[in-house]
Amino acid sequence: MGKTRFGFVALLIVMVALFMVPIGAQAKTLYVGGTQSLTGAFAEDSAAVLAGIQDYVRYVNETKMMAPWRKEKFPADITLEVLWRDDELKPAKALSIYEELKAKGMLVARISGSPIALALKDRLWEDQMGATSMASGSYLMTPPQSIFTYYPIYTDSCAAIADWFKASWKESRKPRVAYLTADNAMGKSLEIPAMRAYLDKIGYEFVGTQYVPLIATSPPTTQLTWLKQKGVDLALGVMINPGSQPTVKEMVRLGMGPFQPYKMTFGVALPGHAAVFAEAMGKLGDGYVCAGSFRPLDDLATPGIKFCDDLQKKYHPDKRVTHIMYEGGMLEAMVQVEALRLALEKAPYEKLTPKVVLEQGFYRIKNLNTGDISSTPLTYGKGDIEGVDEIRIDQVRNGKSVKVGLAPVHGIY
Amino acid sequence: MTFFIQLVVTGFAQGMVYALIAIGFVIILKCSEVFNIAQGHFVMIGGYLGYTFLVPLGLPVWASLLAAVVVAVFMGLVIERFTLRPLIGQPVLAVIMMTIALATVLSGLATLIWGAEYKAYHGLLPTIILKVGSISIPSESLIGLIVSVICVTLLMLLFRYTKIGLAMRATAEDLQVVQSLGIKATTVYAVSWIIACIVGVIGGILLGGISGANMVLADIGLKAFAVVLLGGVNSIGGAIFAGIILGMLENVAAGYLDPLLPGGGLAQVFPFIVMIIVLIFKPHGLFGLATIERI
Amino acid sequence: MLDVNNIEVAYMKVIQVLRGVSLKVDDGRIVALLGANGGGKTTTLKAISGLLKTEVGEVTNGSIQFNGKQIDRYGPEAIAAMGITQVMEGRRVLEHLSVEENLLVGAYCRKDKTAIKKDLEMVFDYFPYIQRLRRQVSGYLSGGEQQMLVIGRALMARPKLILLDEPSLGLAPLVVKEIYKIIHEINAGVKMAILVVEQNVKAALGIADYGYIMENGRIVLSGPAEILRDNEDIKEFYMGISTVGAKKSYRDVKHYKRKKRWLA
Amino acid sequence: MEKDKNVKLRIENISLSFGGVNALIDVSMEIRDNEILAIIGPNGAGKTALLNCINGFYKPQKGEIYYKGQKITRMRPDKLAKLGIARAFQNIELYAGLTTQDNIMAARHVLMRQNFVAGALYLGWALKEEIAHRQIAEEIIDFLEIAPIRKTHVGVLPYGMQKRVELGRALALEPNLLLLDEPMAGMNLEEKEDIARFILDIYEGQGATYSNTPILRDGIRSIVLVEHDMGVVMDIADRIIVLDFGRKIAEGTPAEIKSNPKVISAYLGEEE
């Protein structure tokens, strides 16, 4: 008993001590990063994003350059530091993390998933804190607006797929469209009246909605059979990879797909990641459409991708991050650092506040050249949180993700 | 009609896998009265193991299954020895808490070994479409069905006709009596955890073949709980029956009712609704033994 | 054979139950451990069989030796394997198992299949009542039948020493008589040593060779059964026979407390 | 149905079976005012089952039970407790997590009025009520001589003490009819004498000694005692009913029962 009591006291002391540990803050440090969701459904995306942010920040600290293709320099006397915590995709936890990071002097934030976005968006606006976001539902668009995306919102992505599909529609009847989407806030962000209105406007017949678990534990045979029975031509959804892979696999087995006996195209917005999908599924995944996705990591002709590749080679050659959201991390870091740099142009280091960074930083980002990682250069402003103006559409063909089109952003929310 | 039959067939196959996972749960519950929250996590680990043996190591299917079973045996032993054994004689709730902690550790371990990434292995089972008329039967589900039936039969025989089976049933009734007769309760517990791990891991490989290995695979455990309770906690036959019934109901409900509802997702809660209704009328599940209550 | 040396037992390291108990059981003898409730009789048995450890109790002092080997640090399974089987109070049958399965659980640790079969028949010989119920679920047996079943189950383990905890608890006088008769037969037939804990002093001393009286965690009196049977105090306090020799009525019990001589 | 003013509880032809086993077959009996009635019989004769039927814990398939002329056959046990039927159990059924004092207080439940809102705030009359009932509980504790274990959790008490607390808990209900199921099982002579004394005292009432506690002052004039110890039963019971295999085989005064050949062959056995 004596031993256990000693153990308890020791444990308590360690806990208290760790609580008090100050994160060593040197003179003139600015923080980037924010909350991460390293556990939960978005863990794999989040881990890659974190790696991207860390590499980019290291690059800026070492070279004081913003990117190889840019002339602007980051102020030499200021060091950047990545500060992050794992929120486990729990809103309440994200809240206390946000408080902690804010108290540490962080001037930018980040949103790691839809639950976090929903919980923090009002608070961010209240604090006039600008944030980058990995989640991109239409819920971000309704004011207040201080969360900035670097790929189109999901509704715009799906609208782009609808545009693209309609362009190649040959039959005289109206094409039939249905939602086949994840059953969480992200997946359901499609179901807004504006989306339906747009589909009606461009000449679709809307059939209905079917839900697939965020990560499927059984093939969605039922849902797909239903789609088949209703004669659906195009299924739209917001779905992450662990949801879409079994779905497409089951489609093939049921003989559904653009290259199958029953012709149906399945298109999802970005979190379905065409490149990741193609790699995992191979030819089995042929016909899968994904809008808003980034270029594959091996597309070294693109300066931005080359930059990513160089950084990975330089900083962790043996532990290459192969997930495409590494590019997302680069973009998030670029946006955050750019906002800080722009704000520093207008106010001295000591005068920086979240509000200053939001108004003099984020709002002033115009045509930020991302080396073509994002489909267009990023532009933000008051009321414009969607950074890109065009949406890239990829399709899996012969086991490879191929760019099949580019559609304009319609601003559906 | 075709639509309906399709739903029933899919549900049947799906339900069989639920049943398989549920059995692991029943065995532990029977032997040691432990409500094992971590059962779903065994499934998750199984999914990852399947991936490891099939993809990076490139073993054939049978060898992968075998290797996974070996790992499961080891896992069961370790879990019993280091987490459950120290708690013998302690309140049941402490043991339940232990399984919660175990679940946490297993998910952490999985993240550590396999990372956060979603691991797909689609080559495990042939993607053939078996067609009967216009009804298509997923071959994976069929194989799942066969494997489940084999496992379940073996377990039934084990319980009914072997010495260790008798010891397991006796331990389930009264730990002290069994100990006073010289039966090593720890061995019985170890065997039950090993069986639970094996069953979970096999279930995990089957499910992993369908949807890939991922942390969320652990959530299947919840459905298995519903199956167990619907069937009656101490009835293996009940678990099978309930698994199939729930699988079917879930699919039929999703097929017909989901499109009518604004938010969908009925398939996820329907088993629970059915379970509650059944429990109100049959408090010990469909096939559970009523406890002999005396005063 | 069994030698309990001055043991002390505490539960959860706080509540002390036994304060120095010594007793001895010789080969093939029946020894009775008698005394008031809460005196620590059951705890003594559990200390011997090792079941104490499953209830957060432990032997804090003294030693228990069985055939010269110190056993108080072993777990219940190991002690049972050495040949000590406890029949716990309260007729703990395995309710959902059949009578025969219950008995087979008793023989679980034995390897000799033919001998097990023979012993099964032997148990049914001793307890003809339960033979006709062999396929029945034991939870529905009556109290007497259950008591016979648990004794039979202990026999199936072929122990060298059986610890019997209150076999007469809550049973009808006829059944008590019957059970004690059988216990005596078993002792004579199989030559098993038996340590029986009892409230029913008359019944227990009727068959025992030696007896111990226990009060408040201590042995207060011991001796050969025939001597104890004639002890004045035992007659008065445990058998309800006053010094005059006549049985007195419960209606005449006085309100004030009497005192036992040995506690003075 | 008022046939006899003297009858407190009348059982008419009840039969009960479960799992194919007949626990009670066509049993009729009555419990009168001013008597200690003993029910004896071999194990499995249906004594406890009979008490369970009176308590409403089992619902007999056939027959009726009347308490003070009111039909109570299919009433819930808690309602019967409110009507004044209390019970001490064979295998101790105390609330192991509560102290002796709280076990007795818990039995005051039916006599208390406050609900959880009042209790939650613990103001004014809730507090007063608690104290008033605590006083009665203390008198019962005093009466049964269990004051030293007042604040001990009953789970750790020795068997004999638990039996006493069980008796105290039944008393705290202030019943009109007290059912005691083997109150002396597993006790030595000395303890049996104590319990026998308590039962007689409870029956007779203590008069002014416990003037604040009606139950102890006036006594309980109907007590049913299920017991195996023939010595006790013969000494303190006014009337005895013998059950065997679910049937009533005899009824009468102790002297009559002692010499009844049916009873001797089924239960008592020959005196040595």
Add this chain to the structure above:
Amino acid sequence: MALYSGTFHENYAQDMAVFPTKLHWGLLIIFLILLFTCPLFFSDRILTILTMIGITIISVHGLNILVGYCGQISMGHAGFMAVGGYTSAILYAKLSFPFWAALPCGALAAGIAGLFFGLPSLKIKGFYLIMATIAAHFIIIWAIIQLYGLTGGADGLSVPRPRIGAIMLGTKTNYFYLVMVLACLATLIAHNIVRTRAGRAFIAIRDNDLAAEVMGISLWSYKLQAFFIGCVFAGVAGALLVHYISFASTDQFPFMDSVWYLGMLIVGGMGSTGGAIFGVVALKLLDELVTVIGPILSAAVAPQAAASVAIMSHGLIIIIFLIFEPRGLYHRWEMIKNYFRLWPFSHQE
């Protein structure tokens, strides 16, 4: 419980008092003063954590009444919190009820939901009941998503900052006070309930439901009361949580929270008011600790390892804890207290 030497009770009121001596009162007052001056010397972050702890304590008190006292194990507590949270949010945000009315209405709604899902408890026990409450959680969350028009479905519902009259409760300090006052009140109420008539009935049902019924306690009424009270506490906590985050979404009430609430109770020690508090504080602090050391671990080991080590350490600490103290922290605390009370005697008879 042993008394300090030299302390005697002379009447029943004294014997029944929660704080029997001046020393106890003194300690209580010092504790309250420290608690309510927290905002003076703690940062926003610590206040946020403390507020969360306060909210969780309220919720776990409810669970303790239901599980620890009445023995009806519930793994659907987060679901009942959701009912309270959403009701309060809808009333406040959409129907412009005043905050002081919305909060109790939320609590009441959760209580009614508890009554409804408590109904099966009349027939089923043990594991079956655990499962029924798990089902309750998922059914509630599903129902919330179905009621799109009212609750905003999966998109959630934005809730303005609460105010009572002219007092804005949105600031961290004000909200901290609100939560702490309610947490103290909840503690007091929980403690009082369990030591009076209803509480004894709950424990009677927990320890021996068959006997309890024979002794005149209506199982029907008291099981439902326990569900009602437990869920009212959950409702208050849920409403406080939603108003604090100023947003209601189903993601705030994940199933694992229900499991962890039960975990807090087990770690703290079931069936004691102190245990509930101990458990919440211990696990919440552990949770925060894990979050803080995550990045440090990540830098030290590998980026991937951070999350896993964080989760694992959570589980491992609980495993180690259970092996050494399976009866809960509060039990250990009582043992230590007793040790000093009885000192220098080491045994209690």
